Amino acid sequence: MESIMTKCMKCGVYIADNTDKCPLCQQVVAPVELSSDNHQGTEWVFEQHNDVPDKCVNDTDSAAKRADSTASHDNGTRYPDVKGASRKYRLLENIILFLSIVGQIVLTTVDYMTDNEINWSFIVLLVVIYANVTLRLAIVGRNGYIFKIVSTFVFTVLFLEGIDLLTGASGWALTFVFPSAILAMVLATIILMIVNIRNWQSYMMMQLFLVLMSVIAMILVAVKIIWFPYLAMGAMGASLFLFLGTLIIGDKRARTELKRRFHI
Template structure:
């Protein structure tokens, strides 16, 4: 902001002379805040941090693979460290993606977590705990997240019906694996399916006309 001592006025424009008397103005050192700040600066900084992390992760993983190959050939634990590095990278990418909704982020984080634990189980000799317990537990956690989100955002609770249908589909997947003899202990998978179905039915029945209207709007019927 500038001031003209001759006209006794303040000038908001960035100019060196007064528009009235054309005398040189004085700067008071204050600047107007931009109405629309550059929101991309924060994302660019995070992108730089991610690139630095990728470089360090690649260097570290290369060293760990070298150690694994030359000194510990019994188990490929370096695959687990690679999975951890990738997991952290994906979490960081999700964190800076403002265009991705929180529901999408919750789903992706859950999928990545299950995938990492499955990798650990596989590298360690595969004892089946990742599919028997972790997979259905992830579905149950998604349902718990839905309940909490519906409580927090209770005015917009019908929007979570589609999320609940997604959980039902996810809970059917472990049942299919059980029928294919991939999952050997289906107890938690059955609980996950029951929780998903009952949560959807409860929301649909209690929601009444608002729930039916939301489903019609989502599926264009």
């Protein structure tokens, strides 16, 4: 007998409830069809309950599913301890944040007392903010790797734009870095789709994000903020062709993914 469930590709667990995200890592889950033969006694599924948030249960033993959930959660043998790594580095994050604040105060004081033409302490401030945000979101954060890649892209562009503004506002960050970052993201998306070819459709939202960023780049070209248009045009073409190619070649599977993401 076959049943339709969802599976988290990151944690490797099946979820019995009608939910879009894994209760462990919050990553979007994918629908799968299971028969009683191919997961009997070996796979574990999650069910959400109003009284107890997370229940780890065996699909073949409904009578003992709640009695075993607490013990399995404690000893970590039933499903991955996703929060363990975050707890391990939490203290290190706070120490780095504290040292960053103290160091920034000292450097700002020195910058003020020396009275330079360029307030270099603001550049250091941007570096400190970028380093702490990258550490918390992209390295030790609990979000999926797609979110980490996108957030790193956004903060890197913002960081370099801030450096550009503080060093004369010549526009090199938006003109060269922004479209180059889009092209790099397009290449990274293609590589990720090849590596994770069984779940290639999960990268369609990243493709839409790149198309949106390319449209913004072309708008900046139209208003003369980006004064070298060819990189922006290349980024627009690459991101648009990648999305259209995935949508057309992926056919029904690609359309189903978009409908699921946008709840159409």
